[in-house]
Amino acid sequence: MTTPVLLAWSGGKDAAWTLHALRQRDDLEVVALLSTVTREYARASMQGVRVDVLRAQAAAAGLPLLQADIPALCDNAAYDAAMSQALAEAAQRWPGLRTAAFGDLFLADIRTWREQRLAAAGWELLTPLFGADTAALAREMQAGGLRAHLCCVDTRQLDQGFAGRAFDAALLQALPAGADPCGENGEFHTCVWAGPMFAAPLELRRGDTVLRDDRFAYTDFSLASR
Template structure:
């Protein structure tokens, strides 16, 4: 796998919201293709007491391994188990303050959202209120085309969370590949942008090396979400 180009520090910095999944990983790839910005670090939210990325369920050890493979520092923001909007915003604001203390003058943060306009507007308003500019490098892309472009470029990821109200639990743990895309029922977004599924990335052009994650068990939580565990190597 190709080595990640060194960062020269001469361009304006941007923080990247990191979930450990394909969309945030591909956003990193797209940002690194630009000559007007430099990704300085990754920001992830971890659920208190679980040590996992919120919603996706990716273990913090895996997130750290991903960040190391990407050659970037990972800022971890811990949210409570029962996190309402007010609590989330407070944690997010504190995390951005820590980021700016580490990188003075930093004022941009990127997200991997694809087409949900209401989510984008909410993020933009929140960031603006905190003195930050939100960027959405993938927004508006055709998700069917985007999904196959990710796969063709060597992105390797598996479904780590499936919403069983939208997609059969049997898809949990499945590789995000052409066979998966062909098997998705009509109405399910190829990138899971409507929350049908989330993923955990183990390799791709944004990483200096593959992670060789180990697959664990699949469990149903809250009577709705099928989570497949992925463990860091070692």
């Protein structure tokens, strides 16, 4: 018997590598992905990945994609309501599903908050990458074939010029001292287009980079076929 798992899916490298890690285990089965999407923009919250790119990623991973839609100005109550509804729908669709996985790496306070919110809904939390050395993890991802680009950069932590760059060895060397190699402190977010978790690479087209809220530089990536 395997335990079914719902994986939180941002479209980025940590979620993608979490999927890869979970698929190495014979006691678990990821049955679906769940993305939190900002309703007004039709993009993954924080990362800004387009919904059609999220769906293409899910298709490449061979998994259904569920959405928890939230408003652009979302408070904790609205987020909890959207997540609770999504979890309830997932549990109804997959009987026995009560485990949610996240790609958290080392932020203990966020992990504790997730654990508490899931427990309130009768779910358990799984974070297979938690506690990993992020420098080693970043190199492992790259050596393992994961390919991604930076789609969001916090310009208070990194220069805007990092937006749109490939997540590769050159990027790791260029990061300033104190920046986390996996961007776990919010320095950057990524959009994955290839890796061992996908049956085939995605073809993405790089678009414009825009600055929002005088802080976050978003680089748009769209499906090349569109």
